[in-house]
Amino acid sequence: MRILREPLFQFLLLGGGLFGLYLMVSEAEPDTGDRVTVDTVELERLSDQFKRTWMRPPTEQELAGLAEDFVKEEILYREALALGLDQNDLVIRRRMRQKMEFLSSDLVDQQTPSDETLAEYLDANPELFRLPSRLSFHQIYINPDLHGDTLLPYTESLLKALNTIQPGADAGAPLSDPTLLPEKMENAAAVRVDSVFGNDFAEQLETLPPGHWSGPVQSTYGLHLVRVGERAESILPALEQIRPAVLREWSNEQRQAANEGFYQALRERYVVEIAQPETVAVPSPETQ
Secondary structure, eight states: OTGGGOHHHHHHHHHHHHHHHHHHHHHHSOOOOSOOOOOHHHHHHHHHHHHHHHSSOOOHHHHHHHHHHHHHHHHHHHHHHHTTTTTTOHHHHHHHHHHHHHHHHHHHHTOOOOHHHHHHHHHHOGGGTOBOOEEEEEEEEEOHHHHGGGHHHHHHHHHHHHHHTOOSTTTTGGGSOSOSSOSEEEEEEHHHHHHHHOTTHHHHHTTSOTTSEEEEEEOSSSEEEEEEEEEEOOBOOOHHHHHHHHHHHHHHHHHHHHHHHHHHHHHTTSOOOOOOOOOOOOOOTTTO
């Protein structure tokens, strides 16, 4: 009877009972752990994915390999989550954000706007689709470093000669100082002109009368005498001419609005607390 009151004996008796109960339960219902199921739907998805990549259905062996790879990925994914490896990972956070945004974007992508809707969008956003003005011109380059103090008299005399003795559009080409700049540009938009001659060059040409030589006009590289030819004013094309572009911009705007609305609806479910940044005191010159 005394041994029954010994703590060690009681501990062994309790432990043996628990072990026996564990054996009974394990025999009646084997512990399978977490279940990973590759059903027929998943097999069809894996097969379709293989077809899109290789343009043929997978063999039985290949499909079995795809299924085993899915099982491996699923197990490692679950274990990674259990270890918290998804926490504080910038790449994973951004990828999950993208997937959430795709959920709302998919709803927009399924919408097909009418021509009336696109026409209203075009009327409300004409600057997105307006074609820029274009112009054609010839130019003669004058390098200030080659002419020194005679730059202004030389430029004036050359301009006078071009408009009297040599009025032709190509007459001044041999008079240009050496340069890699083009002698002429045809039907060029302002952004193209400025990319070649420098900022604001196209804007200066807009003020010149067409049909005869004018200048000098300042560029990034020096001075130019310019003969402006044809001008094409900025126009807003009709919807039929630019429907794909209008549809693209409309869809982008709708997608952004859907994503923002989706986010705001989710945000209302959270209490958001943003700490104020600490104010850094800047020492005055007297205290330095």
